[in-house]
Structures are given as structure tokens and as C-alpha cells.
Amino acid sequence: MATYQRAAVGDRRKFLTSGAMVLGIGAASSLVGGRAAAAATAQTDDLGVIQTALALEHEGIAAYRIAGKSGLLSPATLKVAQTFMGHHEAHRDSLAKLVSGLGGKPAEPKTDADYAADLNLGALKSESDVVALATTLERGAASAYIGQISSLKDPAIARLFASLSADEAVHWATLNNAAGTPIPAAPYLFG
Template sequence: MRRQLVRGSATVLTAAGITALLGARGAALAQKRTGNAGQDVGVLNAAIALEHEGIAAYTIAAGSGLLQPAVVKIGVTFRGHHQRHRDELIKVVTALGGKPAAAKSDAEYATALNAAALKNQTDVLRLALKLERGAANAYLGLIPSLATADRHQLVARMAGDEAFHAAILGNALGDPIPTDGLMFGA
């Protein structure tokens, strides 16, 4: 699993990809957790890759010409949140003696996200909502695999931010409020 995460951090990771990778294995990771800093570096680098993707997605969207100015402002704010997440994760990885995952080019992210298929503001918001929901789930899936409570808290806070982003985007799209609770982490 560690090798998959480390290898995966070197490629474009989508939120859905991280969620799929960790979703079914969260309990197994918690049982196998050894407190190994190398394991946490791999897991956190996957999260850094996720943040790089989010930053690129909002950068691409802001420059697309498809969004109204008020929506661009929200996207730029969310991009700032993702930059803060990335920076906090980089601090932890560096403190653990690891090398933080590098970002790809915006062009590589645009290809991976199929940005060329986005034709209007609704398309962009739907993609952003999908990424934010996936990111919230991915962060919740990371928690059991990390060795310390401070790292649990950090990624839990980030999951909260991602869920907040998803709520704002869902509202902007006019999506109904879900009738069932426990929307994330399943």
C-alpha cells in the first residue's frame, strides 16, 4: 500500500482515485499502522498531490473565461485554501525527512481533468463539486493510516474545508440539500 501511495503521488491523482485507493483499505491501514514516518510521508504526499490538483483545477477554471466574476472570486478563495493545505502538508512531510510531492504542469492537470470538455459555468462547477466531494472523502480515508493525533487532526480539518467547499458549490448549482446524513467518508 505504501508503495502504491508513493508511486501514486508521482502521477496525477484525482480525488476519486485517492478515495478508491484508500476507501476499502482504511481499516486495514489502521490495523497495520506502525508509526513509521516513511508510511506517513507516502500518505501525506498523496494528499499533497491531491492539493496540487485542486490548485491547478481552480487556476484553470479562473482562466477559462467560462465563469462569472463572482464565481471566479469564490474559486480563487478556494484555491487559496488548497494552497494553505499543501503548505501545511509540505511542512509535515519535510519535518518527517521526506521529499514533498511535486506538482505537474497545469496542462497535465487540464488533460487529466478533461478540462477541454468543459463548455460553461455549470460544467466547471460540477467538476469542482466532484473534486471537492472526492477530496473530503479522501481525507477522511487518510485519517486511520496516519501515526499521530496531530496528523489526524490536520487531515480532519482539511476534510472539513473540502466538505465546506462542496456545500458552497452544491448550493451554487442549486442542488438539493441531501436528506440523509453521513454524506462523507463512506
């Protein structure tokens, strides 16, 4: 597995781990407190998961933006990257609005230089390298969203995460098709 793929998978694992930790803290708190404490904890649990998802969307936007400026993409691939970046921007906006609505301050994006280092974008030398990284990021994002749905307390937020995971899965499938990757034989590709 390439370095940039290992880094992306690790980021998704951190998302799942932090979500599980937030859920565990929330579960412990609701055992101790009453209904009001449980309701506050549910909001806090959801807020933490949403903030982490927002950070993932910032990463996706940056990855497509940086790749788009790299000169490695053909016009057709650049158009797809820009479309997917637009989807991620809409996801970001929805998640940031939720965070604000829950009384939080939306997570800020890192700098492009930080994302380039985190994702090892300097190792990308061709369009196929960019597509391989994007495929890894999209699959990780779909799996991360799916993995968090059951931990969300608010059904409307859980539905949003289901919709987000579907978008990420479409991105993954589109990129796999473009790369000529065979359809996976095994079921349960995400989660």
C-alpha cells in the same frame, strides 16, 4: 456520470487504495520489527499518506487556476474559485512542511497540461460544468481525507486531516448551494 466526474472519483479511489496499501505494509512491518521499527513505520505510513494528500492539493490548485483562466466563470464565481484556491494553497503549504519535517521531499505538482488532460478540462463548456467538476473534486477530497484519518499514527496529523476534510466539505456545500443542488436527504455524505 460525466467523464470528468468519473476521472475525479477514480483519483480519489486511488488515494484511498494507496493509503490502504501503505497502511497494510506498515502493519506487516510492525508485526515483524520491534518498537523502533514500528515507530519508523508509523512515520513512513504517515509520510506516504501526506504525500498523496499533497498531490491532491496540487490537483485542486491547478483545477481552480485553470478554471479561473478559462473565461467561463462570472466575476462572483471567479472570486469564490480564487478563495478556494487560496485554501488549497494553504493546505499544500501545511502538507509540504509536514513532509519536509518527516525527512521527505514534498511531491511536485504536474504541469497544467497534465492536469487539464487528467481532469478532462477540455470538456468544460460552461460555468455550470466548472462548478459540477469542482463539486465532484471537493466531495472526493473530503471523503479521501476522512478515509485516511484513522490510518494516521500521529494524532496531530490526524487532526490536520480532520480540519482539511472540514474545509473540503465547506467547499462542496458552498458549490452545491451555488448550483442550486438540493440538500441531500441521506446522511453520511462523505467517507
